[in-house]
Amino acid sequence: MEPRLTPDNVLRGYGLGIFPTADPDGQLYWCAPDPRCIFEFTRFHVPRSLRPVIRQGKFQIRINTAFDAVMRACADRPEGTWILPEFIDVYTELHRRGYAHSLEAWYAGQLAGGLYGVALGGAFFGESMFHRVRDASKVALAALIQRLQDRGFMLVDAQWSTPHLERFGAIEIPRAEFLRRLDQALEYSCPFAD
Numbered sequence: 001m002e003p004r005l006t007p008d009n010v011l012r013g014y015g016l017g018i019f020p021t022a023d024p025d026g027q028l029y030w031c032a033p034d035p036r037c038i039f040e041f042t043r044f045h046v047p048r049s050l051r052p053v054i055r056q057g058k059f060q061i062r063i064n065t066a067f068d069a070v071m072r073a074c075a076d077r078p079e080g081t082w083i084l085p086e087f088i089d090v091y092t093e094l095h096r097r098g099y100a101h102s103l104e105a106w107y108a109g110q111l112a113g114g115l116y117g118v119a120l121g122g123a124f125f126g127e128s129m130f131h132r133v134r135d136a137s138k139v140a141l142a143a144l145i146q147r148l149q150d151r152g153f154m155l156v157d158a159q160w161s162t163p164h165l166e167r168f169g170a171i172e173i174p175r176a177e178f179l180r181r182l183d184q185a186l187e188y189s190c191p192f193a194d
Contacts, residue, residue, distance in 0.1 A: 007094050010094065017178060018030045019031055024080040033175070035174055036157065037157075038158055041145065041156075044145050044168060044169045047168070050142070053139060054139055059105040059113075059135075061104070062103075063103055063104070064101055064193055066111050070116050071116055073132070074130045075087075076130070099119060100118050100119075101117065101193060102115070103140050103143055103147070112136035114140045115128065115130075115141065121185055121190065122154040122185040122186065122188030123155040124155070126156065126157060151191060154188060155181050
C-alpha cells in the first residue's frame, strides 16, 4: 500500500481491510487490527439508561449537514488526535465524492455530537465520534446502526474495541473473518444518504 494519504488510497485501503491513522507528530500508519471490532445488527444493544433519551426525541438527527464541523470536533481532543489537517482535507474530499458521511445529533439548534465514517459497498467504516452534550454521541451511534440496518448494509466496522463500544454490543472477530465479511459486503451497493 502506498503510504501517501490521498482519497483514492484511503478507499483502496478500506477495500483491503486497512485504514489510516497517525500519531500527533504526523507519522502516518496503515492499520489492520487483529482482532477487528465490529457491530452486528442482531447484537447491537441500546443501554437501558439511553432508551428514554431516544424516546423523548431530545436530539434532532441530521445526515451530512455539518461534515467538516463533525470532523473538526472529533479532532478537538485535549489528549491529542490522529485526525490531522491532511485527514480533514482527504475525508472532506471523500465526502464531496459521496463516500464519507456524518451523522449528527443537534440540540437547541447547536451541533451537540455526532460521528463520521466511510460507506463503501455494503460496508460502513466508523472513524470517530464526539459529544458536547451528554448522550449526544450515543444517540448518534444508535441512529447510525438503525440507518445502516434499514439500508441493507452488511458490515459495520468499529476498528478497535473499547469498553464504551462493548456497552452497545460491539464484538471482536479474527482478521480473516473480517476480510471474508468485507469481501461479501463489497459486492453490494447500499446508499447511505438520500
